[in-house]
Amino acid sequence: MRIPPRVLTVAGSDSGGGAGIQADLKTMLALGTHGMSVVTAVTAQNSLGVQGAWELPAEAVRAQFRSIVDDIGVQAVKTGMLASPELVRTVARLLAGVDAPVVVDPVGVSKHGDRLLAAEALESVRERLLPTATVATPNLDEVAELTGVKVTDEDGMREAARAILAYGPRWALIKGGHLPGAPVDLLSDGREEHWFRGARHDNRHTHGTGCTLASAIAAHLAKGLDVPQAVGAAKAYVTGAIAAGFPLGAGIGPVDHAWQWG
Ligand SMILES: Nc1ncnc2c1ncn2[C@@H]1O[C@H](COP(=O)(O)OP(=O)(O)OP(=O)(O)O)[C@@H](O)[C@H]1O
């Protein structure tokens, strides 16, 4: 009997199914793991943007987390939209007691420019959440908000990695997808440097790329890969999913989580 590795996402729901909890669970299934969820917030969201967002009480987040960890157990955790300072602090406290790798995607603003994290929560992300991370996966906008470093080239990505590592994650993965040219990501622990270069797909249907990459890293860590191997495998998965992204609704469609299944 196959018992798949167990992976937990702590994130917000995207009603449109392209990002957030829905992207995370699809990615975890596609990579052969058992996905579980702690919902932090519910968004009304589609291909055009976020029409509404409601966060859950901290007690509901704690209860979901305890139900999973105290009975089923987890082999890796991924965090996404955490909405408020109180939820960031709640999740950071819960993660401190977990003996499994943690991937922190410090989600700030959606692709359409809607805030998914209150500006007042940035300090808690820096001081409480980042220190719990095995890998933190900011995009360049999140790097700028969290550290003040404005990246325009690959040297800037090195500076960004140092600035993120100063808050205490074991590894920083700086996502350069928003720079022109081939999408390149830098993984660093302050000693080793790994550059991951993918092919750019000129596909506007890229809703959910960040969530998908972070969840894929968590899934591969749960399967026993080390961090550089997990990031390499996750980058290959998200690149394929972006290449197969498809139109839905009138705006930006989702990446295809099932691309490997044809
Ligand atoms: N057009 C593209 N073609 C191929 N890979 C891409 C493209 N855009 C981004 N990527 C890759 O996708 C992954 C996610 O990066 P990205 O910078 O898009 O994250 P993100 O900004 O958190 O996501 P989002 O923009 O959805 O919030 C990275 O590995 C990045 O290099």
Ligand SMILES: Cc1ncc(COP(=O)(O)O)c(N)n1
């Ligand atoms: C609930 C929720 N969480 C996260 C994102 C960011 O998505 P992406 O993966 O595109 O960075 C989103 N749009 N909605």
